[in-house]
Amino acid sequence: MKFFDPHIHMVSRTTDDYQNMAAAGIRAVIEPAFWLGQPRTNVGSFVDYFSSLVGWERFRASQFGIAHYCAIGINSKEANNEGLAREVLEILPNFALKEGVVAIGEIGYDEITPAEEFIYQAQLKFAVEHDMVVMVHSPHRDKKNGVIRSIDVALEMGVPPHKLVIDHNNEETVQSVLDAGAWAAFTIYPNTKMGSERMTEIVRQYGPERIIVDSSADWGVSDPLSVPKTAHLMKERGIDPAAIELTCWGNALAAYAQSGQIDVEALMQDAVIDQSQSYSDNSVLRGQQPRVDEPVKN
């Protein structure tokens, strides 16, 4: 079975992770722009970071048979540094319209401040003007209120609900998102957010329509294999295989392929790895023989 992890921060992960992900059947990932665990101090840091998302990281993923797409945006935390965030808004179009950028994201609220509101709205406006999908990060604190507000503001700004993905949902927020007609994504974290078992129950209760499973794996305690692990648990617990396919592959593909940036047909083919390739003369290899092999079996 093929899996799509539509939210994962691969810049923080190792090549072991890439190998394990490919072996577990992950065929494609989306890497939304976020923060570095600590705030950046100047716009140059953002330029290099965005550049790595559309450059080196995409190449690195390809070396393990994983298609890498990304979302570009200013995260909610750093939106609070108003001067810097405005500078980043200026350079955003240089990256947001690149090939393989499937959404504006992850954007939204953290503390629900006026500064976050300004940057969120500016980016929603950009997304509407360029007919882009929007990936929204929902806040940790005052989450329910934050989710409702994220949706209301996005719809007001003209984002059609079918191009709106609200992420990091839980039992308390899912109904509002589905009622609005948006996509409801769930982050499976070992200790916080949502576990595989709870996810299984949500799919049982709400069905698979517009529900998306992701890992949001990053530099914190998180699991890049969350999507396949959750799929296996759903299978064990008797969830309909068609529902598993939708929540762990099909829905994410349908949501983000609206960008026109995903070659769905190519994704359906098995990946071919050619590690003899390099990126700006830089290889992922450290003296090993390059692996040039058969397609990865999914």
Added chain:
Amino acid sequence: MTDQTIILLAQLLEPRLSDAALDFWQKSQREIAAGAEHSRFSALISMASRHAKRVPLTLSEPELAACKNAAPDWAPQHWNLLELLRVALICARNDLTEPSFTESFESLFVYADEGETCALYRALALLPAAERFVWRAGEGCRSNMVSVFSAMALDNPYPVKHFDATGWNQLVIKALFLELPLHRVIGLDERRSAELTRIALDLADERASAGRVISHDLWLCLESSHAERSRALAECLWPTADASSRSAIVLGLARAEQYTAVQQLAETESDIQVAHAIDAALGGQLNQTQFAHLVTDNSESEL
């Protein structure tokens, strides 16, 4: 910042320093007070780590009382020696109210390591015209490093005085999320509100849906609004709550002015510890420090 505060900082610091460290402090203090360049000031803040380590201060009762006297609610019992040295060096500047200091201080944050960052946030409680740094203080609360967040959120009189409602509620709820001892958030008693109560009760719902434990400290956030929700939460948790949790519930309900509910719970209570908590709550002992003895957080001494 008064002269009294500077004298007190030196009095707390000097007996705890080695001879070499004392020499560093005295020379550096003179150099900074004489108007050292920013680059030199920045280097001295960094080099402080060569002379003082991150050891607990273990302040005496009279010392703590002197701190509270020097600056309202200033409670540095969880500072370490290196932090105290750095804050003293900052306070040694002769331009604390000037734009030159604002610029220099902000610049320190850009290049600070974790230990320096904590010390800089702790310094806020002592700086004059501290409203200049309200955005910076908010950045401290947005930090993912628990040590940095704690430096801003716990035992620090700055937030209650300077944060707007959004910033304040975020601080309190984030402290809850991180399972930090909420009774150490200075001013929580006075800055409870209908909005904070609602956010805390929403969090309780979220945790219940996720099958997770609701921490004792959540009860500290509640005031009299949303009374029905508070009572419903208490009734839901009470049958399976252990003695500490029941004490926390009782104290929380009493803080939310739900005295009848507390009396009803008291009728069925047989545990002596909880019965004491009920008597104390109904007797008006409701402030956040009452919570301290309910908390059994092993990590507390490290923060």
